[in-house]
Amino acid sequence: MTARHTFALALAAAAFAPSFAFASDDAPAKPTAHAAPADNLGQARAQIAARQWGPALDELRRVNDTGSADWNNLMGFVLRKGKTPDLAGSEKYYDAALRIDPHHRNTLEYSGELCLMKGDLAKAQARLAALTSECGASCEQTGELKAAIDRYKAAGNKYVSTSW
Template identity: 40%
Template sequence: MQTLTRLFFPAALAFIVATGPALADSSASSAANKAKADPAYAQAEQLVEDGKYEAAIPVLEGIVAKDQENADAFNLLGYSHRQLGSIDVALGHYETALKLEPRHRGANEYLGELYLKMDDLAKAEERLDVLDSACFFGCKEYTELKNAIAAYKARAGS
């Protein structure tokens, strides 16, 4: 048995190291690639990061008008609208992002947070389950939604 373990472990480790990046969800890297390829996306991303959601929305709308397959832009649209209090609009954009890319980490996290704002813990936990399977070795989106759910439960006393 010990010989089998000595043979199996290095092979398994080599497989994980070699395929880890291929097995990881691509939403974070696809956003970085879009930012490099599209200056408008980079501008929108910076506006969102700076909390300038009203300014980011028309830039993002222009992006999705040209590229209706851009899950990252739909995700940022949802985030921007959520930050401005437009819950229904945000929900629609997150749903579009997830139709395009069901395992999109950002959209799953943000939609889970939106569900908490809507007092729908069960749906937020569904998004956490999706992130659990999408984040092969864990990811910040999973951790952030898990923490948001724990805080929600603490406030609700459940």
């Protein structure tokens, strides 16, 4: 089974298991330590899975669970992935998620990708080091961020987006 097929299955499962958060741009969801209640973020996750950034942002704002690392992570993700990325806003929410849960693997990965978008390789590498310390070199989030850093370097220190 390819990563894309696995991802599609994970997206379908997300509607029934909303304690999952998106693990990477191309990979299936992984459970997080501080997942929000099932009815809290499920609709936003479904909209994110469908790449409906505006409705996802509206839903996240409606939920307004500012004390949740998952909620802040998803806010950062949606703001980063939108048609017109809001990098400063995305960073604000990723930073909030990491204040709540400094070990939030998805946020460490995604904020590392944000650093690359902003041209901050050193900070992206620091996020990679934190992920490696948190979950090892074989951790999915570690692999995804390492691959993003490798693409960045291969492109002459320019961010290269994935297809997701």
